Amino acid sequence: MLKSFKEFISRGNAIDLAVGMVIGAAFTAVVTALVKQVINPLIGGLFGEQNFDDVFQFTVGTATVQPGAVITALVNFLLVAFALYFFIVLPMNALAARRKKEEAAETPEVSEDVQLLSEIRDLLKAQNNN
Template structure:
């Protein structure tokens, strides 16, 4: 049983998946920072400084006016956090786009690596100068 487990873990697919999950977690942190620190401020410029992450609707409970989403949750109110959802959608779209571009690049590199070297076709040229001179010599020798 232990040997079977070792064989299972040692398979390339399991190791590839583990590496992918670890890199994916790190990549998610980078994309979250990209969205929160770079994209949200730009969106805020076009929407008049509106920060989507703190947009919510109170379903039940009392929340002071202008309270942040975290303050509303700490107050025990039931909130519909549509701003957080919108930011999760933006995060997903950015991650999906970047992964798409990475896969496209990897596939292009793989295709280039698998493509056999193209052999340039031989350019047919006429007879060389030496061949022409030899032919002339032979013609003159026969004619005399």
């Protein structure tokens, strides 16, 4: 049983997953700080409130119901998605496209004539070997 556990841990998948989780947790702090300390204050400056928790607030007996908290959560989700897309996904896609162009430029395309001559050469070699 310990041997199979050691094999499981030694495989790259478990280690990659652990590294991904740690990086994800650290990155979450960055995105959360961006949303809470930069974007939400800008919204607060424009609308007077940083969140919508008190919107549509009402009381039932001694309980306070805040449907606006759901709106705040949805807005925060959209802001996080916005931040991820524009600050991470778009630059990474642009970087990948640039690398792909550089790789394509490094490997020249073979013309049809050269490809045909290469095929003829390979066929002649195969016939000579037989």
